[in-house]
Every structure is written in C-alpha cells, then in structure tokens.
Amino acid sequence: MVFGLIALLLAGPGLAQDKGLDNKRKQKELEQQRKKKEEEIKLTKKLLNQTEKEKKKSLNQLHLLNKQIRMRESLIQTVNQEIEGIDGQIFTKRDDIDALLADLEVRKKEYADMVYLAYKNKRVFDPLTFVLSASSFHQAARRIEFLRSLSASRTLQMELIRQTQKDLENELAQLERIRNEKSSLLSKKEEEKTELEEDKKEENQIVGSLKSKEKELKKELKAKRKAAKKLDDAIARIIREEIERARKEEEARLKKAGKTEKKGTELAMTPEAVALSASFTANKGKLPWPVEKGFIIRSFGEHRHPTLPNVKTVNNGIDIVTTDGSNARAVFQGEVRAIFNVPGMQNAVMINHGEFFTVYTHLETVLVKKGDKVTTKQNLGKVYKDPDDGKSIVHFELWQGNVKQNPETWIYSK
Known part of the structure; x- marks a missing residue:
C-alpha cells in the first residue's frame, strides 16, 4: 500500500505537469503577442496625436487610422484567446484541487486507521515481547524490521498528508492568481472595445469629410499619379543605365581576359x-x-x-x-x-x-x-x-x- 501511495504521488502529478507546462507556454506566447500589439497601437496613437491639432483631414490619417483599427481588432482577438486559455487553466486547477482534496481525505483516513490499529494492538500486543518471543535470531531480526516498517509507514503517511496539504495551498493560490489575471484581461478587453468604437467613429468622420472634397481628392490623386510616373520612369532609366554600364565593364573585362563577349539585356x-x-x-x-x-x-x-x-x-x-x-x-x-x-x-x-x-x-x-x-x-x-x-x-x-x-x-x- 505504501509503495502504491508513493507511485501515485510521483506519477500522477507528472502527467498533469506536462499538460500544465504546455498551457503555460501557450499562454506566454499569447501574452507576448498581446504586449507586442499594445506597443504597436501605442505607436500609431503617437503618430495620430502628432497631427491632432491639424484641422485638415487626409488620406494618410485615414490609412493610419485603418491600421490602428485592424491592430485593435487583432488585439481583442488575442485577449479573447488569452481569456479562453485562462478559462481552461481554471477548469484544470479546479480538477486538480478536487483531486487533491479527495487524496487528502484518503490519506487522513488511512493514517487514522493506522493509528487506531496501532492503539488497539498495543493493548494486547507488546513490541518487546513480540521480538523476544521469536524462536530464532533470524526471526527476531525480521520482527524488528517489521516494526520499523510500521513506524516508517506512519511517518511516510504523515509526510504525504503534509505534502498534499502544501500542494493544495499552492493550487488555491495559483487559482486566485489566474482569476485575478482573467479579471484584468476582461477589463482590458472592454477598454479596447470602447477605444475601437471611438476609432470607427473617427474613421467615419474622416471618410465623410473626404467624400465631400471629391474634386480636391481627384486633383490630388492626379498629381500623385504624375509624380509616381516620373519616379517610375526615373528608376527604370537609371537601371537601364546601370545595366549598360555593367555590360560595358564586363565587355572590357572579358576582352582583356581574351574571352567571348556576352550579349543580352540582363545586368552583367x-x-x-x-x-x-x-x-x-x-x-x-x-x-x-x-x-x-x-x-x-x-x-x-x-x-x-x-x-x-x-x-x-x-x-x-x-x-x-x-x-x-x-x-x-x-x-x-x-x-x-x-x-x-x-x-x-x-x-x-x-x-x-x-x-x-x-x-x-x-x-x-x-x-x-x-x-x-x-x-x-x-x-x-x-x-x-x-x-x-x-x-x-x-x-x-x-x-x-x-x-x-x-x-x-x-x-x-x-
């Protein structure tokens, strides 16, 4: 029975620990993702606030606000995943606590039975007489070992009870910590939802403002297309020049080395x-x-x-x-x-x-x-x-x- 209890104490928690470590790793990854997204939103808010005093609504503001809305929606999704993970942890912790409570009751009962049996036997059974009444020295040694085993079993059972009580206290403390973390995340989620609604309202205002300036926007778009075309032409021209320059340099190098010239439009x-x-x-x-x-x-x-x-x-x-x-x-x-x-x-x-x-x-x-x-x-x-x-x-x-x-x-x- 003693070895069975030891095996239960060592093997049982090991399986739960493996599962718990996986959950912790997943929660840690989600927490890191959330913090990264919070930093990104902080930066977009800073960029938006740099022009808070500007009265003119622009496409750049709209693009930046769209980016912030997408990041905030992604953050809320991550927070939801964290909350789901925490709900799973709470469910697991409750199962662990229930198992520890049941285990504690079993150990207390077994120990009480041990104490009662020892007390009952002590009235009709004297340990010294039990050893001295042995028919041989070998038998006496075996009886001494038996008595030691009984004492060790009671000591081990008490240690198991203390350890189980300690594990139970740790699990209850972790459950309280997890519940507090969930409460904090729920508050964070509501805060982000409120901010998201404000962002969407501002987005609608900017869209409305820009739609009322269709002629101005078309003129601005035409100018940007013209500038983009000039940039594209300039880049293409410079690259052609680079290809030609590289071709001539390669041609000279090959000629000097006495090799055949290479033809083509690719960059030599x-x-x-x-x-x-x-x-x-x-x-x-x-x-x-x-x-x-x-x-x-x-x-x-x-x-x-x-x-x-x-x-x-x-x-x-x-x-x-x-x-x-x-x-x-x-x-x-x-x-x-x-x-x-x-x-x-x-x-x-x-x-x-x-x-x-x-x-x-x-x-x-x-x-x-x-x-x-x-x-x-x-x-x-x-x-x-x-x-x-x-x-x-x-x-x-x-x-x-x-x-x-x-x-x-x-x-x-x-």
Whole structure:
C-alpha cells in the first residue's frame, strides 16, 4: 500500500505537469503577442496625436487610422484567446484541487486507521515481547524490521498528508492568481472595445469629410499619379543605365581576359556582385525595415481608393509612416548609384545590391552621395514631413533588375 501511495504521488502529478507546462507556454506566447500589439497601437496613437491639432483631414490619417483599427481588432482577438486559455487553466486547477482534496481525505483516513490499529494492538500486543518471543535470531531480526516498517509507514503517511496539504495551498493560490489575471484581461478587453468604437467613429468622420472634397481628392490623386510616373520612369532609366554600364565593364573585362563577349539585356555582374546578390536573396524575409519605427499604410500593388468610387490606385512599393525626425536607412549593404529629385516625391536615393536595387523616396535631406559604399541600417537621410497633414512617410521600392518586387515579402515581418 505504501509503495502504491508513493507511485501515485510521483506519477500522477507528472502527467498533469506536462499538460500544465504546455498551457503555460501557450499562454506566454499569447501574452507576448498581446504586449507586442499594445506597443504597436501605442505607436500609431503617437503618430495620430502628432497631427491632432491639424484641422485638415487626409488620406494618410485615414490609412493610419485603418491600421490602428485592424491592430485593435487583432488585439481583442488575442485577449479573447488569452481569456479562453485562462478559462481552461481554471477548469484544470479546479480538477486538480478536487483531486487533491479527495487524496487528502484518503490519506487522513488511512493514517487514522493506522493509528487506531496501532492503539488497539498495543493493548494486547507488546513490541518487546513480540521480538523476544521469536524462536530464532533470524526471526527476531525480521520482527524488528517489521516494526520499523510500521513506524516508517506512519511517518511516510504523515509526510504525504503534509505534502498534499502544501500542494493544495499552492493550487488555491495559483487559482486566485489566474482569476485575478482573467479579471484584468476582461477589463482590458472592454477598454479596447470602447477605444475601437471611438476609432470607427473617427474613421467615419474622416471618410465623410473626404467624400465631400471629391474634386480636391481627384486633383490630388492626379498629381500623385504624375509624380509616381516620373519616379517610375526615373528608376527604370537609371537601371537601364546601370545595366549598360555593367555590360560595358564586363565587355572590357572579358576582352582583356581574351574571352567571348556576352550579349543580352540582363545586368552583367562581377563575381563580387554575384556574391552580393546571393547574400541579398538569402536574406529575403529577413531584411531590416527602411526606418527604425513605423507601419505600412499603403502596400504594394493595386488598391481600391478608400473614398472615391470606382477608382483604383497602384503602388510600386510600400509607404511607411514613421515618427517625426526619423531617418531612412539602407536595408542591406551596397553602393549608392543615384541621388535624384522628383517633384511631389522629394529626394530619392537608389542603392545597388548586385542584381537588386532599393529606392528610398520622400527624403528631406540626404546624408550619402553617389558612389558611397553603405552598410546595413546606415542612415541615408531624414524622412520628409508633409506640412499639410504632418505625416512623415517614406516610400520604399525594391527592384530585381528591371522587375518590380513586393518589398513587404523581403523585409522582416512584424
């Protein structure tokens, strides 16, 4: 019976502990996700508050607010998952407590039976007489060992009772902690739901304000399309020039080496450029962001205009809103191949990374010059702040040769 109790004490909790550790790991992951989303919302609120005094409603504000709404909805979903996990923990803890209470009652009863049996036998059974009445020394030794086992069993049973009581107290304390955590999360959820409703009201107000300015929006859209076209043409022209320059350099190198010339429109590359391209490709999905802090408010590709009906816009890169005074930074090592200005897009910097090119636009100032070798995360220039809506937005493009890429698939996913 004693060994059975020991096995129950050691084996039983082990299975529960494994399950408990899995639940704790899952809850920890959800908690980390929630804290990360809370930090992101804090940043969007800061970016929105930077222009709180601005009376003019803008598309940038609408995009940023949309981003905040999506993040808040995601945060509420994460909180709901945390609450579900905590409900599961509470259910498990109650089962554990019930099992410990039942186990404690069994152990107390077994101990009481032991004490009663010992008392009852003591009246008709004297331990000393029991040992001395043995027919041989071997039998006497076995009787002494038996008496010791009885005493050890009672001691062990008392220890098991104390341990069970201690485990029960710990489980009750953990249950109280978990209940308090659930209460805190429920309050957080209600707070976020209230904030979400306020965000949606503000979104509706901005949409209404912008819809009343359809002519102004169309004029603004036309100007932006014109600027984007000029930027696209400039990038394509510079890349063609780079391809031609690289072709001539390769032609000269091959001629000097006595080898056959290579024809084609692809970017000819030196062994160093090939290695750089391979390194750049190997870091797809892991490149740092072109700004230290920020959010993508306009993604790559074709999109429906948020307020103008039957109007679509095309973005050849991504637009990232960042904090005032932020610098654009290189996403990878390379060489500055062009610095140019596009009306409506401000200053632009193009960096070559082997067969890849990255372009950073909407810069107020530029800290590098053509021909500079730059390192990963090196500052390139201060991001321009739009005086109309107070937003600092960097436009970032990534090209492989003369083919546009979706930058979002190349940079680190938040």
